[in-house]
Every structure is written in structure tokens, then in C-alpha cells.
Amino acid sequence: MKIAVLMKRVPDTASVLKITPDNKSVDMANLKFVMSPYDEHAIEEALKIREAGKATEVIVFTVGPEGSQETIRTALAMGADRAVFVKEDPSRFNSKGIAEMLAAAVKTEGPELVFAGKQAVDDDASQVPERVAELLDLPHASIVTKFELNGRAATVEREIEGGSYTVEVPLPALFTMQKGINTPRYPTLPNIMKAKKKEIKEFSLADLGLDAAKLVSGLEVSGMSLPRANRLNKILDGDSTERVKKLLTILREEEKVL
Amino acid sequence: MSVLVLLEQRGELKNCALEAATAARKIAAKAGMELNAVYIGRALEQNVAQLKGFGIAKVYAYENEKLGHYSSDGYVPIVRDLAKELGAKVVIGSASSVGKEFCASVAARLGVELVQEAVELDWDNGLVAKKPVFAGKIVSDIRIKSEPAMASLRPNVTAIEREGDGVPEVVKRDMPALDLRSVIKNVAQAAAGTVELTEAKIVCSGGRGLGDPKNFELIRELCTVLGAALGASRATVDAGWIHHSHQVGQTGKVVSPDLYIAVGISGAIQHQAGMRTSRIIVAINKDPEANIFKICDYGIVGDLFEVVPILTAEAKKVLAG
Numbered sequence: 001m002k003i004a005v006l007m008k009r010v011p012d013t014a015s016v017l018k019i020t021p022d023n024k025s026v027d028m029a030n031l032k033f034v035m036s037p038y039d040e041h042a043i044e045e046a047l048k049i050r051e052a053g054k055a056t057e058v059i060v061f062t063v064g065p066e067g068s069q070e071t072i073r074t075a076l077a078m079g080a081d082r083a084v085f086v087k088e089d090p091s092r093f094n095s096k097g098i099a100e101m102l103a104a105a106v107k108t109e110g111p112e113l114v115f116a117g118k119q120a121v122d123d124d125a126s127q128v129p130e131r132v133a134e135l136l137d138l139p140h141a142s143i144v145t146k147f148e149l150n151g152r153a154a155t156v157e158r159e160i161e162g163g164s165y166t167v168e169v170p171l172p173a174l175f176t177m178q179k180g181i182n183t184p185r186y187p188t189l190p191n192i193m194k195a196k197k198k199e200i201k202e203f204s205l206a207d208l209g210l211d212a213a214k215l216v217s218g219l220e221v222s223g224m225s226l227p228r229a230n231r232l233n234k235i236l237d238g239d240s241t242e243r244v245k246k247l248l249t250i251l252r253e254e255e256k257v258l
Numbered sequence: 259m260s261v262l263v264l265l266e267q268r269g270e271l272k273n274c275a276l277e278a279a280t281a282a283r284k285i286a287a288k289a290g291m292e293l294n295a296v297y298i299g300r301a302l303e304q305n306v307a308q309l310k311g312f313g314i315a316k317v318y319a320y321e322n323e324k325l326g327h328y329s330s331d332g333y334v335p336i337v338r339d340l341a342k343e344l345g346a347k348v349v350i351g352s353a354s355s356v357g358k359e360f361c362a363s364v365a366a367r368l369g370v371e372l373v374q375e376a377v378e379l380d381w382d383n384g385l386v387a388k389k390p391v392f393a394g395k396i397v398s399d400i401r402i403k404s405e406p407a408m409a410s411l412r413p414n415v416t417a418i419e420r421e422g423d424g425v426p427e428v429v430k431r432d433m434p435a436l437d438l439r440s441v442i443k444n445v446a447q448a449a450a451g452t453v454e455l456t457e458a459k460i461v462c463s464g465g466r467g468l469g470d471p472k473n474f475e476l477i478r479e480l481c482t483v484l485g486a487a488l489g490a491s492r493a494t495v496d497a498g499w500i501h502h503s504h505q506v507g508q509t510g511k512v513v514s515p516d517l518y519i520a521v522g523i524s525g526a527i528q529h530q531a532g533m534r535t536s537r538i539i540v541a542i543n544k545d546p547e548a549n550i551f552k553i554c555d556y557g558i559v560g561d562l563f564e565v566v567p568i569l570t571a572e573a574k575k576v577l578a579g
Contacts, residue, residue, distance in 0.1 A: 013508050013528050017395055026396060037509045095362075096371050096404075121508055123391050126353075126374040127362035130330075134366035139439040140330060142359040155443070159503070160268075160355050161413075162454040165327065166444035173440075179495075179509060180502035218371045218404030222386070225397050227534055232555040235546075243558050244568045247540065248576050250556060255538050257460070257517040258484070258577070 001055045003046040004106050005080065006116035006129055007062045008090075009033045009071035013121060019224045025091065026122075026224070035071050038117025040078070040184035041177040045147055046115050047079045048182065054149055057081045059109055063101050065089040069200060076195035077187030083200045084109070086208065097215030099131030104208040106132065113154070114174040118143050133174035140174040141167050145181050260294050260344050261286040262406070264337060264351040264360065265317070267299045269326065271308050273457065274352035274413040279312040281379045281411050282350045283421075286313065288381035291347060294318065295426065296340055298333050300326045306428055311420025315427065322433045327445065328356040330363050331438045338367040339434075346406045348385050353410040354456075361410040370404040375412045377514075377535070385409060393508035393531035414457055415514050415535070453487040455504065460517045461536070463489030463506055465529075467522020467543060467562055471499035476562070477521055480570045483577065489513065489533075491523050507532035522562045525550030542566065 011017070011031040018027040035043075046058040060075040060083040062068055072083045086101045093101075106114060114136075116129035133140035145164065146157035152171055157164045159178055169175075187195070205212050236243040251258045263282035265275040279295065286293035295309070295317040302319045309317060318340055325332045341349055341364070349368075351361040353375040365372035376387035377397075385407035387400045402409060448454070455461060462484065464477040474490075481488050489511075490504040506513055508531040518536035523529060525541070525548055533539070534553060541554035542565050551557045558565055 011392075014526075016527065017392055019396065026392070094371050096365070096369070099366065121393060124375065124389075124393065126358050127365065127372055130359055130362035131366035134334070134363050140359075140363075141440060143355050157446075158355075161457060162452065163445065163447040165442050166446070167440050167442050169440045178502075179505070218402065218407075219373065220401040220403060221398055222401055223399040224391075225399075227390075227394060227397055231539065231553055233551065233557070234555065235551065235557045235559060240558075240560055240564050240568050241572070243560070244565065244572050247556055247558065247569070248572055251517065251538070251540075252576065255517075255555075257538050258573070 001113070002057045002059060002109055002111040003049060003055045003113045003115060004109060004111040005039070005042050005046050005058060005060050005075070006102055006114065006132065007039045007043070007060050007071070007075055008036045008120040009062070009064055009068050010036045010120055010122040013037065019226065023223050024221050033071060035074055036117050036120040036122070038119060038121070038177055038179065041179060041181050042115040042117050043075055043078050043080060044182045044184040045177055046113070049149060055113070059084060059111065061102055061105050062086070063088055063090050063098050072200055073195050074187060076198045077192040078185055079191065082198050084203065085200050086203045088205060093215055094217035094219045095125045095127045095131060097217055099128045099135060100215055101205065101208065101210060102128065103132045103135035104210055105203055107136065112172045114138065116174070116176045118176040118178050129174055129176045138172055138174045139169050141169055142176045143178045144175045145178050147175065147181065260292040260346055261289070261348040261350065262341055262344060262346040263293065263295045263314070264349070265295050265297045266352045266354060266357050267297065267305065269300065271305050272352070272354065273418065274354050274357065274411070276308065276312070276418045277413065277416040278350050278352050278411050279309070279314065280419050281416055283313040285348055285350070285379060285381045285385065289348070294344060296320070296337055298325050298336055302428060306425065310423050310425050313421065313424060316429050317426040318429050318431050320431050320433055322436070324436065324438070327442050328360060329438050329440060329442070330359060331440060332436055333360055334363045334367055335434065337364045341368060341406055349406045349408045350379065351410040353412045357410055361408065365408050368406065370406060370408055371402060372408040372410070373400050373402055374410045376409045377412050377415045379409055379411060390512070390535070393512060394534055395527070395531050453485065455487045455489060455506070455511050455513055458487035458513070458515050460484050460486035461489045461506070461513050461515045461533070462486045462519040462521065463491065463523060464494060464521050465491035465523030466493045468494065474500055476566045480519070480566060480573070483570050483574045491529050520550050520554070521566060523550055524548045525553060
């Protein structure tokens with residue numbers, strides 16, 4: 001049984017971001033890229049299943065520009081067996097197009113399980129894995145915090161507001177992973193060395209039978225802005241009791257939030 | 259030409275459904291379109307009165323015990339087919355945890371783009387959305403040109419507003435044949451009295467300044483008094499002090515309460531991403547140089563172990579009076 005893991009590289013979450021002069025995109029120059037943190041959980045979960053002898057192969061799938069190989073190698077160094085790389089700049093497309101690329105790529109391998117992070121922490125689009133599932137007509141569950149494989153079905157816990165659902169999903173199926181499901185491993189030095197020899201299969205859109213013009217989207221960014229700080233920054237003085245009393249008076253009488 | 263709003267329910271209509279209806283009414287009015295709604299789940303009767311004043315012409319009700327909880331196999335085809343049947347130009351849903359999955363699947367089946375977690379929706383010769391990206395470090399203004407134009411609205415950022423007492427006409431629909439591949443085996447609810455972070459009006463969060471996992475008790479007591487939800491910084495979650503479901507930040511939850519109280523939190527950019535859209539931010543930290551003071555409205559520089567118990571006690575008195 002093969003497990004596909006959908007992965008995306010994103011700017012490091014500690015990055016200080018700048019907007020390009022045309023105000024329409026984020027300046028990606030000089031940023032450090034990492035694997036989107038939720039995808040690490042997806043890979044870890046897949047590796048655990050393979051290590052338990054319930055899967056034969058873990059294959060990582062990504063759409064990204066030249067330079068994405070570094071992040072792919074990180075996934076391979078964690079222990080994924082090989083990778084499928086759709087070399088295409090994702091910034092030209094939106095979720096619909098990216099999902100069509102990933103679905104076409106995943107289809108070439110016919111996995112029983114498809115895992116992904118619950119969202120990528122750059123555009124926070126929060127929809128590509130679910131779209132892939134629909135395009136491949138797979139049942140799916142999102143924001144999974146516990147995963148258990150029982151033969152031809154998986155029993156998972158998925159987060160909802162103020163609780164969780166336990167859902168039984170027949171395979172083949174797709175799941176998106178939430179933090180807390182596991183602790184992703186760090187690549188060890190021997191595994192980093194091994195990863196250099198693992199296969200990265202590259203696809204162009206033409207290889208997948210896709211036409212870029214048909215994948216370009218119906219979303220147009222008209223502007224980007226940094227949220228205004230605009231805060232009062234008022235430091236209260238007095239002894240602790242006085243300050244607390246002042247604070248409560250302000251919150252109740254001026255701001256009316258208590 | 260119409261706007262379709264997806265009403266999320268869990269036994270009763272969720273607040274996020276009424277927020278989405280508020281946003282959808284504004285769009286329908288500006289665009290000069292009719293507003294309709296779709297409701298899937300248990301019997302609607304006891305809920306329909308809540309839909310008063312949103313300008314909804316018709317609510318299409320698909321009532322089925324089996325669909326009391328979300329099922330993509332059950333819900334998605336209904337909305338795909340209804341949106342087509344009504345010729346909907348705009349479809350608005352909620353960006354709750356199941357709402358996002360629902361909207362993503364519907365968008366895929368309709369073959370259209372989707373903006374998730376919009377914090378503002380408007381009509382300007384087409385649907386336009388404000389959407390935070392990079393967990394709110396940047397806000398993107400997006401024009402949604404695919405048809406129907408689809409967006410999900412982030413819960414807790416839109417005030418529910420009703421106008422007049424018009425009640426929608428309920429159009430009961432026969433349930434299409436159900437082929438549910440996934441089955442919900444159990445529904446676990448958090449303990450009674452627990453306030454969900456993303457829906458809370460007040461959030462109190464603790465950080466590394468607490469020094470020890472057991473000191474979260476101080477924050478829990480403050481939460482109980484204020485009726486607040488409990489949040490936490492990534493450092494405390496990564497250290498195993500508290501469950502990840504409490505994490506606020508770029509790799510945790512994004513919250514926008516009326517009041518956010520950060521206790522012993524330095525205010526790393528990662529954390530700010532999850533709480534900067536809060537209306538009022540209060541910081542309590544012993545380090546006057548902490549970043550959190552740069553983004554707060556009101557700050558107390560002091561020892562949290564002294565300040566928080568006083569705050570809890572005084573708040574109790576004030577709120578009781």
C-alpha cells in the first residue's frame with residue numbers, strides 16, 4: 001500500500017514579511033523556506049504506518065518552483081521513500097489549479113491513503129487537500145488529531161469547535177493533519193545522506209496532460225496591506241491593586257468589553 | 259440571480275451561520291439579488307424563528323436525522339446541485355472547522371475558486387473579500403471572479419444584525435439518495451462551561467512566564483471568572499504544558515475576541531499572528547521590553563504571580579456587583 005503526502009514549502013514562520021512595491025504580493029526574495037509545519041505531521045504519520053508494516057511506500061508530492069528540491073530533500077531525509085515534483089511556480093495559480101495538478105500527479109501512483117497538512121501557513125488557503133479528494137472522488141476528513149488504520153478503513157478523530165468527531169472512513173481516502181497528532185522527527189545525519197540518493201520524479205504540466213491556461217484562476221489580488229498596529233500602548237501605573245482596579249474600570253466603562 | 263448562504267447547524271443554528279447570513283444580506287442588497295439559504299440537518303422547525311430579519315427569501319431545508327452532523331458525502335452534492343438549480347451568483351459559508359471542509363469540497367465540485375476565512379465581504383460589481391494571509395501578518399484584498407463567487411466567513415468577526423421581522427419561506431426538499439462512505443461513530447464535546455477559543459468574546463492566554471505547567475491554573479481561574487476561553491503560547495504547547503488545542507498563533511488558532519489578555523507572553527511574531535485582530539489587547543508581563551507591550555492597548559508591567567490573583571479577585575467582585 002502506498003501513502004501519498006502532499007507537501008508545500010513556505011517562508012519560515014519567524015520571517016518578517018514585506019509587500020512588493022505594486023502592493024499585490026509578498027516579496028519572496030531573501031526568505032528562508034521551510035516545510036509547512038502541518039505537513040511535517042502528515043509525513044510523520046505516514047512514516048509511522050510504514051514502520052508498523054502497514055504500508056510499503058511513502059511518496060511526497062509537491063508543486064513548487066525551482067529551489068523546492070531543498071524542502072523535498074528534508075521530507076526524504078525524514079524518511080519518505082521518494083518524491084513527485086510538479087515544477088511550476090504556484091504563485092501563478094490558486095487553489096483550484098494547484099489541486100488539479102496534485103490530483104493528476106497523485107493519480108499516477110494510485111495510493112490508498114493521501115495525507116496532507118490541514119493548511120499551508122503562507123496563503124492559508126485551507127482547501128487544496130479537500131479539492132484533491134473531490135477531484136479523485138475519495139472520502140476525506142480534515143483536521144485529524146488521531147489516526148488508526150483498521151484493515152480497509154481508518155478510524156480518525158477530527159477536531160470540531162469544542163470537541164471532536166470519531167469518523168470511520170473506508171480506503172482509499174484523504175486526511176488532513178492537525179498539530180498534536182504526533183511529534184515529527186528530525187532528519188538524522190545518516191538519513192540526510194541517504195536522502196540525496198532518493199528519487200525525485202519531475203513533472204511538467206504537459207507531462208500531466210494539463211494546460212496552464214485552463215488552470216489560471218478567477219481570483220485577483222487587488223491589494224495587500226500590513227495590519228495597522230494602531231494600539232494605545234498605555235502602561236498602567238500604581239501598585240498592583242491600583243493598576244488592576246484601573247484596568248477593570250477601563251475595560252468595563254470605557255471599552256465595554258467586560 | 260441570487261445569493262446562497264450555507265447555514266451551519268449542530269442541533270441548533272450556530273452563531274457563525276447567522277454571521278454568514280448577516281454578510282450575505284448586505285451583499286444581496288448591494289447587488290440587487292435575492293438571498294436564499296440552504297439548511298441541512300435535523301428538523302428546522304425550532305430553528306426557523308432565528309432566521310428572522312436576515313432578508314432571506316427562501317430557506318431550502320433538507321431534513322434528515324442522519325445528517326445532523328456534517329458529512330461531506332451527504333452535504334456536498336446537495337449544495338452543488340442547489341447552487342446550479344438556483345443559478346447562484348454568490349455562495350457564502352462559514353469558516354468553522356467543518357465549514358471550511360464543506361466549502362472547499364463544494365468549490366471543487368462546482369469547479370470554482372474559493373476564499374476561505376474572509377474577515378470582510380462586500381459587493382463592488384462583484385464579490386470582494388478581505389482575507390488575512392500568513393496568519394494575519396498580511397491582509398489581502400481579493401476580487402472573486404469565478405461564478406458562483408464563493409467565500410467562507412471567519413467566525414466571530416461579524417456582528418449579527420437583524421432588520422425587520424421577515425421570516426423566510428421554508429421550502430422542504432426531498433433528501434437525495436444518501437451514499438455516505440464515512441460514518442461518524444462518536445461525538446465528543448468538551449466539558450460543559452468550556453468556552454471555545456475561536457468563538458469566545460474574551461480570551462486569556464498564558465505563556466512561558468508561567469514557569470510551570472501547574473501555574474496554568476492561575477489563568478484557568480481568571481477564565482472562569484471572566485467567562486473566557488483559555489489560550490496558550492506555542493512555547494508552552496511545545497513544552498507539553500498544555501494541549502495544542504489551546505495554542506494561539508500561526509500554527510495554532512487565530513482568535514479575534516473583544517478582549518485578549520496575554521499573561522507572561524513575550525509576544526513573538528508567531529503569537530501575534532494569532533491574536534492581533536482582537537479588539538482590545540491587555541498584556542501582563544514582568545519584562546517592560548517585551549514585544550507584547552508594543553501591540554497591546556493596556557499593559558501592566560509586573561509579576562504575574564502577584565497581578566493575576568488580584569485581577570481574578572477584583573474581577574469577581576466587579577462582575578458580581
